[in-house]
Amino acid sequence: MTRGAYMLAYLAALIILLLPFPITYVGVAGGPGGERRVALATTTIIWDMARNVAGPGWRVEYMVMPGRDPHTFxxxxxxxxxAAEADLILYNGFTIDAWILRLVTASSRAKVVRVTEGLEKYALLVPDGPYAGRMDPHMWMDVGLAIRYVERIRDAFIEVDPAGAEGYRERAAKYIEELWRLDAWIREEVAKIEPSRRLLFTQENAFQYFARAYGFKIVGYFYSMITELEPSxxxxxxxxxxxEGSGLCVFxxxxxxxxxxxxxxxxxxxxxxxxRLYTDSLGPAEIGHDNYISMMRYNVETIVRELSRWC
Structure with missing residues (x-):
């Protein structure tokens, strides 16, 4: 039995002991007995999108802490x-958080939603490494696709709580307007970079969607998808x-x-x-990168500044 299998067996046994003592979230009316419903996101990025849609009847939590890598979680x-106490579980899919599917068997009530449902036609493939040929999970790096995430999250809340549909639609629409403004701002900022310098070399190949959406070329990376192993x-x-040959000197x-x-x-x-760029996780609140919009703005400001400066 693998180490992961041992861990899951241990967790399954432990959950049986813990479930008689449920976690309750006291707040405004939403669930049984006036408790708020619980939405659980695998990553902080999905968590931030969900909390912009959820409203006061929900407590929105994440599994992977800020600054942690969901690939190795x-x-x-x-x-x-x-997972057992959640009413709604939101995950990205495409390998980055596949571990959630091994946990939801412990939940008898959660609606489980992959926020990338229906986006397969926009998917790029992992070009090399152990996951070569599979769909690249980093769709949120294209704000246009992040908006599709929000639409699916909105629909998920409505499916769980039809009575609150109007509120979910209103909050989602307001947030989507902000995201379209972000997308327009990114394009304006990228236009400041000389076209020949719109080159990216990053540690992980997490910028394919960003590059396609905003006109960059991926020169290289160390990690195709597996980030727990040192590059050979x-x-x-x-x-x-x-x-070599690209002239790139900014990493x-x-x-x-x-x-x-x-x-x-x-x-x-x-x-x-x-x-330092943020891709798989938001940053800590104290430095102001604790939401998706500020994360993307910081990334773009950093990329534009450094590629304009060049060597």
């Missing part, structure tokens, strides 16, 4: 209790080959990954590590 007993010498050699690190390999790589190529 291992559920805890507390997470299994959360062959991975580094391939990455170096991609960079971006990501908030959930160690910068060590990237710093050595940039030094070897006489380039520089330009900034």
């Amino acid at each position: 291992e559920p805890t007993p507390r997470d299994m209790v959360k 010498p062959l991975d580094v050699a391939r990455a170096q080959k991609r960079v 971006f690190i990501e908030s959930t990954l160690s910068p060590r390999v990237m710093e050595a790589f940039a030094s070897r190529l006489h380039g520089r590590v330009a900034g």
Whole structure:
């Protein structure tokens, strides 16, 4: 039996002991007995979208903490209790949070919704590595597709609580307006970069959708999808080959990954590590990147500033 299987067996046994003592969320009316319903998102990005739609009758929680990598997340007993107590579970799908499907068997009441449902026709494929040929999960990096997430989240709340449909539609519409403004702003900012410099080298290949939407070229990366393993010498050699000839000298690190390999790589190529970007997780509240819009604005400001500066 694998380590993951042992963990799941342990969690399943533990949940039987914990369930007689349910977690309650006291607040405004929403669920039985005046308790708020609980919506559980796998990632902080989906969590932020959901809390913009949910309204006061819901408590919206996340599983993967800010700054943590959902690719490598291992559920805890507390997470299994959360899944069992939730009324609605929202997940991204396409491998990044597949672990949630192993937890929802403990839940007898949650509606489980993949927020990327219906977006397959917009999907890009993972180009290489162990997940080559599968759908790239990072659709939220294109704000236009993030809006589709919000629409699916809105519909999920309505399916669980039809009586609150008007409120969910109003809140979603207001948030979607903000997202369209964000999308327009990104395009204006990117236009400030000289076209020949619209090149990206990042640690993880998480910017395919961003690049397609906003006119960038992905020069290279270390991690195709598997972020728990250090890049091999062959991975580094391939990455170096991609960079050579492009003239690129600006390299971006990501908030959930160690910068060590990237710093050595940039030094070897006489380039520089330009900034830390947020992709798989929001940042901490104290630095102001704790919501999707501020995260995207920060990323774009960093990319525009550093690529305009160049070497």
